[in-house]
Amino acid sequence: MPSAAERTRTLVQSTCSGVLLSPGVESALPDHLIADERTVGPDGDVFLVLPADSPVVRAATHAQDDELPAVLEITDVAPVSVPHRIRGRAWLSGWLTRVPGIAEPGRMMLRLEVGEASVDDLWGAESVEPDAFARAAADPLAGHEAELLQHLHAAHDEQVQLLSALLGRRSMAAGRAVPLALDRFGLRVRFISEQDSTTFDARFDFPEPVRDVVGLRRAMHHLFEAAAH
Template identity: 85%
Template sequence: MPSAAERTRTLVQSTCSGVLLSPGVRGALPDHLVADERTVGPDGDVFLEFPADSPVVRAATHAQDDELPAVLEITDVAPVAVPHRIRGRAWVSGWLTRVPGLAAPGRMTLRLEVGETSVDDLWGADSVEPEAFARACADPLAPYEAELLQHLHAAHEDQVQLLTGLLGGRAALRGRAVPVALDRFGLRVRFIGEGDGGTFDARFDFPEPVSDVAGLRRAMHRLFEAAAH
């Protein structure tokens, strides 16, 4: 399974919604707390780009000791329609400082020096040390995950449904099978029972981790083959 540090790093580097919260910023509209760009530097610092006149930038400019405490909260929502669609959240807390000269005119880059990170997702809840967060790499499939899940759901619904046969005693489940998450280690499917059949997730691990979309195609082909027999 992916480590807590990898899962957190993946969410931070994703396009998931992220809101920057700080006690020094009050009365700002939610949209004004969302960075236009979000990246992670080689030392694990998170770089956030905002309009130069945004409330967050103004607060960082006037902060005492040039540091503004802040928390970046990221919410991960499944790209397919399923019950309980929020897949997880990650929090990165630390101190904000301005980094002039990196952004285009009219923009400002803020650096969030990481103090604490945590994640609560489909794998569970974990805290992550800043050093582990800095060393971790985002999942290589993350940039393509939303498109891949939507494709699986739209074009391979019958094959995904066949995965029910790999569930042993739950093979008689009646309902829908929806691919809800994908990473280099495997596929997670949400089984949605009819009536009072209940809803549950099942993981289908790949024989070995994949590193790119070509490897994923081979792994999915083997998985669907196993389900068909």
């Protein structure tokens, strides 16, 4: 399974919604607390680009000792329609400073020096050490996951449904199958009862971790073949 640091890094480098929270910083426009871009530097610092008139940019500009305490909260929502659609959240707390002269006109870059991090997702809740976050790499499929899940749901619904054959006794209660999450280690499917809409998740591991979309195609073919037989 992916480590907590890898899962956190994947969320930070994804397109998931992320909001910056800081004591005393409020905005009438929630978009002013959402970064337009997020990147992670080699030392694990998170760089965020926001509108130059964002309240959090102004607060960082005037912060005492040039450091503003803040929390970056990231919410991961499944890209397909499914009950209980929020797949997880990650929190990175630390100190914000301005990085002048980098962003485009009308934008400002802030650096978040990470002091603490945690993730609460489909794998469970765990804390993440800043050093582990800095060393971790995002999942190689993360940039394609939303598109791949939507494609599986729309074009391969029958094959995804057949995966219930791999559940053993639980297959009797499987119901409708929706692909929920995808990473280099496997596919997670949410099964929804047609009778009472109760749900359970099942994880289908690949024979070996995949490195790219080409490897994923082979792994999915192997998975579907196993279900068909």
